[in-house]
Amino acid sequence: MGIRLGLTTVLAVAVLAAEGRRRRSVVGRVADAASHVVDVNAVVDSVDVDAIAERIDINSLIDRVDLDEVIARIDLNAVLDEVDFDEVLSRVDIDALIGRMDVNALLDQVDPNALLDRVDPDRLLDRVDPNRLLDRVDPNRLLDRVHPDDLLDRVDPNRLLDRVDPDQLLDRVDPDRLLDRVDPNRLLERVDTNQLVAYTDLNAAVDQIDIDRVMDRVDVTAVIERAGVPEIIRDSTGQVAGSVLDVARRQVVAIDKVIMRLSARVVRLDLSKLKLGPPLLVARESATTTSGRGIVTGHYAGPLSRLLAFGLDAALVFFLFTMFSTLVLFLGNRIFGWEGNLSPQQTLVGFLLLLLWALIYSVGSLVIASRTVGKAVVGLRIVSRDGGPLKARQAVIRVFVTPIALITLIFSYIGLFIGRERRSLTDVVARTAVVYDWGDRSAEMPAPLTQWIARQGLDPSDPSIGMGGVSSPTAEQ
Numbered sequence: 001m002g003i004r005l006g007l008t009t010v011l012a013v014a015v016l017a018a019e020g021r022r023r024r025s026v027v028g029r030v031a032d033a034a035s036h037v038v039d040v041n042a043v044v045d046s047v048d049v050d051a052i053a054e055r056i057d058i059n060s061l062i063d064r065v066d067l068d069e070v071i072a073r074i075d076l077n078a079v080l081d082e083v084d085f086d087e088v089l090s091r092v093d094i095d096a097l098i099g100r101m102d103v104n105a106l107l108d109q110v111d112p113n114a115l116l117d118r119v120d121p122d123r124l125l126d127r128v129d130p131n132r133l134l135d136r137v138d139p140n141r142l143l144d145r146v147h148p149d150d151l152l153d154r155v156d157p158n159r160l161l162d163r164v165d166p167d168q169l170l171d172r173v174d175p176d177r178l179l180d181r182v183d184p185n186r187l188l189e190r191v192d193t194n195q196l197v198a199y200t201d202l203n204a205a206v207d208q209i210d211i212d213r214v215m216d217r218v219d220v221t222a223v224i225e226r227a228g229v230p231e232i233i234r235d236s237t238g239q240v241a242g243s244v245l246d247v248a249r250r251q252v253v254a255i256d257k258v259i260m261r262l263s264a265r266v267v268r269l270d271l272s273k274l275k276l277g278p279p280l281l282v283a284r285e286s287a288t289t290t291s292g293r294g295i296v297t298g299h300y301a302g303p304l305s306r307l308l309a310f311g312l313d314a315a316l317v318f319f320l321f322t323m324f325s326t327l328v329l330f331l332g333n334r335i336f337g338w339e340g341n342l343s344p345q346q347t348l349v350g351f352l353l354l355l356l357w358a359l360i361y362s363v364g365s366l367v368i369a370s371r372t373v374g375k376a377v378v379g380l381r382i383v384s385r386d387g388g389p390l391k392a393r394q395a396v397i398r399v400f401v402t403p404i405a406l407i408t409l410i411f412s413y414i415g416l417f418i419g420r421e422r423r424s425l426t427d428v429v430a431r432t433a434v435v436y437d438w439g440d441r442s443a444e445m446p447a448p449l450t451q452w453i454a455r456q457g458l459d460p461s462d463p464s465i466g467m468g469g470v471s472s473p474t475a476e477q
Helices: 002-018 021-037 040-045 049-055 058-064 067-073 076-082 085-091 094-100 103-109 112-118 121-127 130-136 139-145 148-154 157-163 166-172 175-181 184-190 193-199 202-208 211-217 220-227 229-266 303-335 344-369 373-378 392-407 409-413 425-430 447-457
Strands: 380-384 432-436
Touching: 058 103, 067 112, 076 121, 085 130, 094 130, 094 139, 229 303, 229 373, 229 447, 303 344, 303 373, 303 380, 344 392, 373 380, 380 392, 392 409, 392 425, 409 425, 425 432
Parallel strands: none
Antiparallel strands: 380 432
8 A cells, every 4th residue: 555655646646747847736735635535545546556666658758857846846755654665565576667768867867965865775675674685676776877986976975974884885895896996196195094992992903813824815026126135135145255255365465465574574675665555546645544543555565475375276177177177077977988987098088188277277267267266266357567457468378387386486486575666477478467456445554564564664674674565655656
């Protein structure tokens, strides 16, 4: 009964409103009188509502009706009190009604805010069985016909949120799917994080987080790279290794300086005539670090540092050749059945190959880097006599003269102890010099030795101030 009464009232008012504004006041009075005189239930029982709905073009009717004015004239609360929504839902084919209705056109004609202002949602919800309503409505089909953006444009979201229970809404929403569609950065820009933290129980929030799942979604490698951890570790490791190596190098430099000073005094040389290094590499003024260590970059290298560099190179050449030979003999034994004992001819060939490998190693290293691996570890570099870059021709000459210098050991390397430029036979023939060079760091000698030399330099009559590693303006360069 309620459904027929409601539909009859709405249709009557809609038809009368379509006749024109001049008759609206009369229609209102007639409708009020009719509602008290006519037995509405009997009229509604005799009306076939479904037949009427099928004969009416809902879209055309909506286009001709000023729904805002209709709503303004109707006491919706009184109408709702008279309507039995359960019976309405049981008699109406909701899907067919939605299929015949242009929902967008309906939304264009209705002011949702005005409608919400006139309707008491609590009373409406009290009379509607939501489960039965949802059972009869195909939500997917409804969403297909309604554009959510158009609906949101006409609705005040804040007012809607005031009427909605957020907890109940969140219980029905899939958070993962929601987060996939939301831009977190834009969301965070609009949120007052301080206020959010103040209202949030952080302990409870942390308890709800699945740390393992979070870590599975985090690209740890990308995080580490963006934090610069590899560069920090690499720089820290390099600094530690460089510091340890520099400590050993400083001790070697100190021993070099002491050896050169003692040998010069033994043969009674005029120490003021000894040069610190090639003219292009050594400055005239004294130089020290903030730690009080004397800077010896570009100074002639002493005998101990050169001996250590030569020993490291010899060990590396022999080790690499031994490893390669062992591999060749192993493969030869497996593939060709070579026996372990070598003939004298094979031994001679192996020795010649060792010399060839040493030649290739030395020439290649000097041409490419002006130093071998052993010299790089000790902190030495080979330059031209004036301090310029080493030329390839000089590198080849130096390597080929080295065997002769080793045979005539005493005469070839005596210049390291008593020579003005501390040059050996190989340096003289190739017109080269060996200097201290620690790469991107300054070559240094210990602070105590630097201070002692500085104290010696306070006496102008002391001729040794020109060779200790801290030069004076009067020292010969």
